[in-house]
Amino acid sequence: MKRVHVMGVEGVGMSALAHLLLAEGVAVTGCDLAPGRRAEALGIPVYRGHDPDHLRDEDTLIVPTPIPLDHPEVEAARARGIRVLRRMELLAGLLGGKPSIGVTGTHGKTTTTGMLASILLEAGLDPWVFLGGELSLLPGNARYGGGPRLAEVDESDPLFQGVRVSVAVATNLEADHIAPPGQRAPNYHGSLEELKWAMRGFLEGAGVAVVPAFDPFLMELSQGIRRRLFGKGGEVWAERVELGPTGSRFLLVHKGRALGQASLQVPGAHNVQNALAAGLAALAFGLEAEAILRGLARFPGVGRRFQRVGEVKGALVVDDYAHHPTEVRATLEAAGYLGRRIRVLFQPHRLLRTQALWREFAEALAPAQEVVVLPVYTAGEKGEVSPEALSRRIAEALREKGVAARFLEGEEALAYARATARPEDLWLTLGAGDVTELARRLAHEG
Structure with a gap:
C-alpha cells in the first residue's frame, strides 16, 4: 500500500496504526466524527465526519471495528476498486x-x-x-x-x-x-x-x-x-x-x-x-x-490507568479506564491503599455491556464511600433501555446496599464533586468514555 485513508483516525488504535504507516513512508489521510489532539498530532489531512467525498486516489481504506461494511464511505471505496481492510486485518499484516x-x-x-x-x-x-x-x-x-x-x-x-x-x-x-x-x-x-x-x-x-x-x-x-x-x-x-x-x-x-x-x-x-x-x-x-x-x-504506567490528574481543595483526583466490573473492583482495591475516603464518578461504557452487567457494576462499586453515576457512554449503541435509566438503576442498587449514590449529568456531577471535595477525599473517575475530561476539569478548573 502506498496511499491510505483511515476512518476514525482520532481513536487510540487507529491513530497508532496511522502513526506506524506514516513511519513506513505510506501517505495517510484520515477522517473522524470528532477530530482531536491525536489526529492533529499526526500532521496529516483529517476530514470531519464520514463521507465518500473524502476518498481521492488512495489504494487502501482502513476501517475501525465498529463501522459496518455497508457504510457509504466503505461502499464507495469498494465501488472504486479501493482495497478495504479492517483494523485487525491491517495489524495482522504488519505483524x-x-x-x-x-x-x-x-x-x-x-x-x-x-x-x-x-x-x-x-x-x-x-x-x-x-x-x-x-x-x-x-x-x-x-x-x-x-x-x-x-x-x-x-x-x-x-x-x-x-x-x-x-x-x-x-x-x-x-x-x-x-x-x-x-x-x-x-x-x-x-x-x-x-x-x-x-x-x-x-x-x-x-x-x-x-x-x-x-x-x-x-x-x-x-x-x-x-x-x-x-x-x-x-x-x-x-x-x-x-x-x-x-x-x-x-x-x-x-x-x-x-x-x-x-x-x-x-x-x-x-x-x-x-x-x-x-x-x-x-x-x-x-x-x-x-x-x-x-x-x-x-514502567511509569499508561495513561488513564490509575493516573494521578491533580487535586481539588486538597482532594486527590485519579482517573482510570476501568469499564468492566472486574476492573472496577481491582481499581477500588488499589485505591484503598491510599487511605482516603473513596468517592467515584462512574460513567458506564457501552449500552449493551451495561444492560447485561448493571447489577455486577453495583456490586463492584459497593466498596466506595460514595458513587456518582453518570449517563451511559453509549459509543453509538442503541438498546431497549435509555442511558439515563440504566445509570439510575446502578445508583438505586448501590443505595440498596447502603452506599451513598446518586445519578447526575456531567456538568451537575462536576459541580457537585468540586463543591463537596475535602482534603481527605480521593475523587476517582472511572470509565472508558469521556469521563476523563471531567477528571481534568475537576483538577484544573477554578
Whole structure:
C-alpha cells in the first residue's frame, strides 16, 4: 500500500496504526466524527465526519471495528476498486512473519503491553510498538523501530483470532464484548463460545502461548497448545509481595529460582499479575532477567490507568479506564491503599455491556464511600433501555446496599464533586468514555 485513508483516525488504535504507516513512508489521510489532539498530532489531512467525498486516489481504506461494511464511505471505496481492510486485518499484516509479541485479554492488556515495551526498550532492541493507550516512554501510543514487533491485540474484535505472533500473551478471559441474543455487531462476539474459540485461534496460531495458570477458561482453551504458565501453579510467580499506595515490590521467581526483586510504580495486586505475564513473555522471547527487572521498574504506567490528574481543595483526583466490573473492583482495591475516603464518578461504557452487567457494576462499586453515576457512554449503541435509566438503576442498587449514590449529568456531577471535595477525599473517575475530561476539569478548573 502506498496511499491510505483511515476512518476514525482520532481513536487510540487507529491513530497508532496511522502513526506506524506514516513511519513506513505510506501517505495517510484520515477522517473522524470528532477530530482531536491525536489526529492533529499526526500532521496529516483529517476530514470531519464520514463521507465518500473524502476518498481521492488512495489504494487502501482502513476501517475501525465498529463501522459496518455497508457504510457509504466503505461502499464507495469498494465501488472504486479501493482495497478495504479492517483494523485487525491491517495489524495482522504488519505483524505477520516478524519476530513479535501480541498481548490480549479482557483486562490488563494495555498495561501488560506497556510493561513489555519498557522491557524491550531496556534490552536495547529498538521495538516497534502498537498500544491501546498513551505511554510516556514511547511517547504516545505507538513507536516505530527496527526491532521486534509488540502489539496489543483487542479481543473485542472477532478478527483477532487471525493475528499471528511469535509469543501470544493472554492476561485473562471473561464474558465481555458478547452481543445479546439475536443481535450481531462487528465489535461483539455472537456468544461466549465464539469468544472462547476466537481466543483459541489466536493462541493456537502463535509460536508459544503465555497464559495464567489460575484462569479456568484459558487453561481449558490452551490444552494441547505449546504454552507457558504464569502465576500460582505456573513457572513464574511472585513471592514476598508488598502492596503499597503507589506501587508494589515482590520477588520474581522462575521455576523455583529467584530472578531478583521487582519494583512497580503502579499499584494493585492485579498489576503484579500483569508484571508476571510480561516477565514470562519476555523470558519466552529470550530476554534476560536483568532487562526484565529494569523494564518493570522503569514502567511509569499508561495513561488513564490509575493516573494521578491533580487535586481539588486538597482532594486527590485519579482517573482510570476501568469499564468492566472486574476492573472496577481491582481499581477500588488499589485505591484503598491510599487511605482516603473513596468517592467515584462512574460513567458506564457501552449500552449493551451495561444492560447485561448493571447489577455486577453495583456490586463492584459497593466498596466506595460514595458513587456518582453518570449517563451511559453509549459509543453509538442503541438498546431497549435509555442511558439515563440504566445509570439510575446502578445508583438505586448501590443505595440498596447502603452506599451513598446518586445519578447526575456531567456538568451537575462536576459541580457537585468540586463543591463537596475535602482534603481527605480521593475523587476517582472511572470509565472508558469521556469521563476523563471531567477528571481534568475537576483538577484544573477554578
